[in-house]
Amino acid sequence: MTARPDGASGPRSAAAITRVAPAGWRPACLRAHADGARFAGLFGAPRGGRAVELRAVFSTPAGERVIACETPERAVESVVDVLPAAAWDEREAHDLHGVRFVGHEPLRPLLDHDAALERWTVPVAGRDAHQVAVGPVHAGVIESGHFRFHVVGELILSLDLRLFYKRRGLEAAATGRPAEDAIAYAQRACAACAVTSSVACAQACEAALGLAPDDELRRARTVLLELERVYNHLHDISAICAGVGFAPGAAAYAALKERVQRLNLRLAGHRFLFGSVRLGGSDLAPAAADVADARAQLRTTGDEHAALWRQLHFSRSLQERLDAVGVLGRDDAERLGAVGPAARAAGLRRDVRSESTRLCYGGFAPVTPAVPAGDVASRMTQRAIELEQSLAVLDELLADPPAPGRTRAIGPTAAVAVGRVESPRGATTCLVELDGRRLRALHLRTGSYANWPSLVHAVPGSLLADFPLINKSFELCYACVDR
Amino acid sequence: MFVLLSHLQRLRRAIAAPGPGRRGSLALRHVDAGSCNGCEHELTAVMSPFYDLQQYGLSIVASPRHADVLLVTGAITTRMAPALRAAHEAMPEPRLVAALGDCALGCNVLGLREQLAGPLEGIVAVDLRIPGCPPSPAVIADALTAALLARGEDRTVSGEPPAPAGGRR
CATH class of the missing domain: 3.30.460.80 (NADH:ubiquinone oxidoreductase Nqo5 subunit)
Structure with a gap:
């Protein structure tokens, strides 16, 4: 290693x-x-x-x-x-x-879904100003949520969101359960952030119990987190291409994503890596041949991504749809607490990975595009350069097969502890409160939760028809916000 | 663009996706009634080059008014139940309802009792059960193509008139 x-x-x-x-x-x-x-x-x-x-x-x-x-x-x-x-x-x-x-x-x-419309929307008045209501059921295969656009013709003046249609009460349901069960609730919040939320929750519980991960445990969790990021970023590039109706790019990146999810299945037994994180240790121990194979396949994925990414630049009709659309400026990103690729694409060079002492990111430095314009194009480019970074981390970490890891007791226990992990969408915070070995409280604030207000801010001034594209360039989850 | 298209052509050859062979179609409408987004990812993958269900006459349509099959994912939250019922009622008869994934089937659901209205069976009659957490694209593809085939056979046996051609195809 x-x-x-x-x-x-x-x-x-x-x-x-x-x-x-x-x-x-x-x-x-x-x-x-x-x-x-x-x-x-x-x-x-x-x-x-x-x-x-x-x-x-x-x-x-x-x-x-x-x-x-x-x-x-x-x-x-x-x-x-x-x-x-x-x-x-x-x-x-x-x-x-x-x-x-x-x-x-x-x-x-x-x-609160019982509140009158006037209470949860910002009033917009003026000649021809009217509202367009969309959702909770959308036209595509999309999670459920309600958008209320205030428009004049096609121009969006402002946007109000109503999410939480998928509220299952996971945090309250976890209260009173043994600490060992906490990860199951955190993981269930969202498939696309399952590893991130699980690791954040595991870190919080372990910190509360006075446990520290050994090198193998750090490495196993880092491998899982980066596999999650790779399939998500491939998905996001595909989704942005689909958002402008550019089928060849969408299909090519969807195929790369499918291959990585098959690799997840082979390495960790699940296409979304469910069940791969547990409290106090790691059982990830794939066969050496599978790991060598996976490493070779990830290199191929990197090569194919590089070739496809170059090709996307030759498609002017694609590129012209991405520039200067859905701009989130650097100051607004800072003010609104934006995180993850959306914040980095706006020029905020921040990534929880560079300060993750419970993981294995030695010397990690966040990257941003050469010109972090904060538009759809920048957010797409951000995914592309982060893919290269993640593939490099995986290549290094998979040089030897992951072996089972464990924790050791290092010090005082605490009632309250926090885990912070960088998800494909940004910093995720998990706070746990333990009463002995039982959960007294579990709180999950994912990168998506942090970023929805930034999306709302980036939309006004755009055309209604560009909203799906802007939405996909942030690619925020509903499930882990609603919980 | 040319390079991208030829890349796609090579990919299709490499994964040996079979050509169209069967007749008929089913128009699918999806409603997320409280899923973790895993079922949505896999349903999207079913339309990707590896499975490409469109070639069998299975396509996702934008409105329940256009749909033959309602694909429901998630544990059915109390907040989504009214929208789910409305989507179901908007569909023309005959219609099929598919419970996609373990949550919709009421298996291993996590959450507060008062936030959950599921499983799907308690709300609308379920014709098709697709288990898994989430069901893999291959499982979804098999279940949907089997439903298409079964529906074709039903029609022949019972002599029913064909279903209203609600789909876009």
Whole structure:
């Protein structure tokens, strides 16, 4: 094995927790933000009586910081004016637990489907302005969600989203279960992020239990994460081609994706790698011949991708549909807390992989396109260059066959811990609270959850007919947002 | 473009996709009633070059008004049940309903009881069961082509008039 885990000091322990009174909530969050820590999620969990426990996660290169606050009156000051990235989180905590975020006006419903239209949409008035309602059932094979476009003719003035049609209550259902079961709930949230959510959940549980992964466990999980990224990125390039009706590109990349999913099946026993992550260890131990074969096949995938990608540039009708469409500028991406390929395509050179001490990404450096324009073309290019990166990581990690891995006890246990992993769509945060070895709370905030507000921001000014294309260039999941 | 098309031609030859041989068609409409998106990925793969179900007369149509078969995925959340019923009622008779994947079949579903209205059988009559988590494209392809074949045979035996030609084909 040539790749080394990050950081000579080994994995960090559970997140640092600062407990504050309700009056100290906003100042503590603003201080963390002012110190340069990045907002990574805000969660509410019911406590005895009327009380609700609020937790905000901030990420720093040295680890995660959690600000916790129990509010018996279910009210704190909002932070949304300084941290717009927390807007959906506050709306969700309000709808689920009745927490009032003073200063967040209007605090529009997010999960509540009983609310009147005027309450969850932003009013748009003017000559000829009207609404186009789409979904929850869409024309293609697409997940369910409702879009309300405010348009004049074909021009989109603004967009309101109503998701959460697929809400299964996974987090609440997991509460009270043994810690070993947590991963099953996290994995079920979303097929396309199954490995990411599972690893984030495993990392959080292991940090809470005072366990650290050994080198083999880090390597096995990193291999699984990169296999997930490769099939997703191939899928996304195919979907963008399909979004402009460019069938040859869509078919070619769909075929590459199919081959990688077959390889997943051979290496880990499942096309979506379900069941490949467990708490405290890894059983991934494919035969040496299969691993050598997989490595050769991934090299072929890389060669074919390089050839196809070059060809896509010769198709002007494709390229002209991608440029300057659905622009998310760098400042907006920063302000709205965008993550993953969408943020990097806008010029934010950030990737959780470069600070993942519990994984095997030694020396990983995030990449961006030469001109990160934040448009559909940039987001597509971002996938293409990240594919090369992921294939290189896999080539290195699969030089020797993965062997079973385990964890060892390194230190103090903690009630609350956080796992952060880069999914194909961006940083995913998982926060667990354990009561002994039972789950007291499980929270999952995936890259898709972080990025939906950025998509909404990138759409106005585009034509209605371009929405499917812009949507596919972000390729956000509904399932892991709805949970 | 030429290179891409010849790449596709080579691919089809390499995977030896069989040519069209069977007559008839089924127009398919998909409704995601609370899936994890795995069934959707695999259903999309069924239309990719490796399986290419269009050549057998199986195509995905944009509206339940055009459809012969309703493919339902997911655990059927209470929030999706009304839209699912509406899509079902919009379909012309005769129609088939397929439960695609373990969740729609009520197997190993995770979630809160009050958020779930499934399994599908409790909401509409199910004609076709396609198990798997998710069912692989090969399993989906087999189930759908078998349904097409069975429907053709039913028609011959019972002397029923052909189903309304709702599909685009």
